[in-house]
Amino acid sequence: MQTDCRNCPFKTKATSMLSECSLDQLSSNHLELKLKKGDSIIKQGTYSTNVVFLRTGLAKIHIAGPYTEQIVKMVNAPSYLGLPTTFGSKINQYSVTAVSDAEVCFIDLEVFQNILDENKEFTREIIQEFCKNELESFHRCANRTQKLIRGNMADAILDFADKIFKADSFVLPLSQVEFANLVDTSRESVSRVLAEFDKDGIIKVNGRQIDILNKKSLIMVSQNG
Amino acid sequence: MQTDCRNCPFKTKATSMLSECSLDQLSSNHLELKLKKGDSIIKQGTYSTNVVFLRTGLAKIHIAGPYTEQIVKMVNAPSYLGLPTTFGSKINQYSVTAVSDAEVCFIDLEVFQNILDENKEFTREIIQEFCKNELESFHRCANRTQKLIRGNMADAILDFADKIFKADSFVLPLSQVEFANLVDTSRESVSRVLAEFDKDGIIKVNGRQIDILNKKSLIMVSQNG
DNA sequence: ATTATTTTGTGATATGCATCACATTGTATA
DNA sequence: TATACAATGTGATGCATATCACAAAATAAT
Known part of the structure; x- marks a missing residue:
């Protein structure tokens, strides 16, 4: 598909500053999909040389x-997916699946690499993103294993509210089984x-409709294990 | 301290290819310490604008x-530390402590950023590193919580042998308390x-001397939870 | 050497939660 | 509208492992 990336309303901050040349290259070298x-976006175990730009929607990264x-992370648009895979082994080390309707662009790794090489701002944004992710995973690591289920579930609900939906009322995009896989517990415990x-x-x-009635209590629970 | 980075024997692959200009900049803008x-290398909660290059030795990242x-990761030289902190909030989000004698270079973030901007190869190496880390943390996340303690301890021992020491006999650089914090268990369980x-x-x-006598069994244990 | 302090070994007990089992509801399919 | 299948609710049971409580050993400090 041939779309002009110049007009893409979903660009991230740094992408807006890409050079004309890079934007041209991107425009003529990406595949846009609804x-x-x-629907599966990335399948663990399969070969890939694409970076995926999640334009709209919500996805889960799972292994x-x-x-x-195990669901290791929820990702919402706009965001780049699959970098660790493509820069590493070329065999996808994890799966990514849309949990809502979504729009994605598949970008050839070579093109992506060129754009990185030629746009410092963009590179910085990507590195910043990695940094943020690393910190998040550290914290997750330190929390998940120390807290009890109530604490971890409170955390997950707060994450959905604050980071994903930016609202205290939302529809869980996951079944209880999936929720359990995200929070490292059993389906039954989620229900309970x-x-x-x-x-x-x-x-x-x-x-699956969740309304947070008492956020302070929820935060308290998240802090008490 | 003013050392010529050109002659540093601990450079990573990409650092060897830094431009003369960048090497000069690096040489005159870093602090070398034994x-x-x-000894503490990075202290959680403190302000910092340095990236740390671990030239020699072994360190633990802990939160x-x-x-x-909680120990979230063991790191051995050569390796860059503290990027997530300095690129993010400037307040260290985690601590790094040497668990062996070590040599480190403190590099001003601004200098490091310049070097990134001007050396594509180096940037790629850093990004690759981030990618590898992200994958590792995903796998850790998927493993740690699903396996029983025996499995996780087997994993940790195999990691020390394969990734850290590259030998099947080694001296654990951690006390049992620390080991427990790495494996998400109690000190008593480690002992048992x-x-x-x-x-x-x-x-x-x-x-603290560990000799792996039957690696296949150890791998089996690591796979059986 | 002697004392103090940290590290490690090991039993007994308590408990959070996974697992099993099945009922119930909700949602696709024919 | 009936039927099959998936998602959820909820009790009863078992088990892995944290926690508690000391003893023993090793290391550091005086």
Whole structure:
């Protein structure tokens, strides 16, 4: 597909400053796709030389662990996906799946690399992104294993509210099984703890609709393990 | 301290290809230090605008979790430390401490940024490094929480052997408390499981001296949770 | 050498949560 | 509209492992 990236309304800050030359190269070397909820964006174990730009929508990054599928991260647009894979082994080390309808652009790695080489601002933004991710994963590592399930679930709910939806009412984009895989627990515990939170008046649960009623309590729970 | 980085024997691949100009800049803008085991390299919560190049030695990256200190990663030389902090908030988000004698260079962030801007090869190497780290943290995330303690301890021992020491006999650079913080368990469990592994003839434990006797068994254990 | 302090070994107990089992509801499919 | 299948709710049970409590050993300090 041939779209002019100059007019892409989903550019990140740094992409807006790409040189004309780079924008041209990008325009003529990317494949734009509209995806539906549940569609696979990157498949673990398959070969790939593309970087994926998530223009719109929400996705989950997940890995086949030794026993179950583990969701390691939720990502919302705009964001670049698949860099670790393409810069590394070329075999995807994880899967990415849309959990909402989404639009993505597949960019050839070589083109992406050229753009990096020729646009310092863009490179900085990418590196910053990596830095942020690394810190996040450190914190996740330090939290997840020390807190009890209630704490981790509170964290996850707060993350959805603050980082993903930027609202205290939202529809969970995950089933309880997926939620469990994100929070490192069992499906049953997710069900039970959600019910507890509801009973305690911290959140209101209605199917997958979640309304945070008492954010302070939720934060308290997240801090008490 | 004024040393000529041109002759530094600890350069990484890409650093060897830095432009003359960049090497000059680096030479006249870094502080070289010799550290002893236990010395702090980066302190969580303090302000910093330095990137640290770990020339020689072994370090641990650790974070104050909600309850205990958590070791999120072991790093051996040569390696750059502190990038996520300096590119992000300038307040160190984690601590780094030498667990062996070590040599480090403190490089001003501005200088480091200039070098990134002017040396594509170097930038690529740094990005590759980030990619590798991200993958590692994903895998850690997917493993740690699904495996039982025996599996995680086997993993950690294999990591030390393969990634850190590149030998099947080594002296653990960590106390049992630290080891526990690395593996997300209690000090007591570390003691017990090490004794078990020894009893089963998988490894030989002598104080902190570890000899892997049966690597296949160890790998088996690591895979069975 | 002697004392103090940290590190390690090991039993007994308590508990958070996974697992199993099945009922119930909700949602696609024919 | 009926039927199949997926997602959820909820009790009962078992188990891995954290925690507690000391003893023993090793290391550091005086």
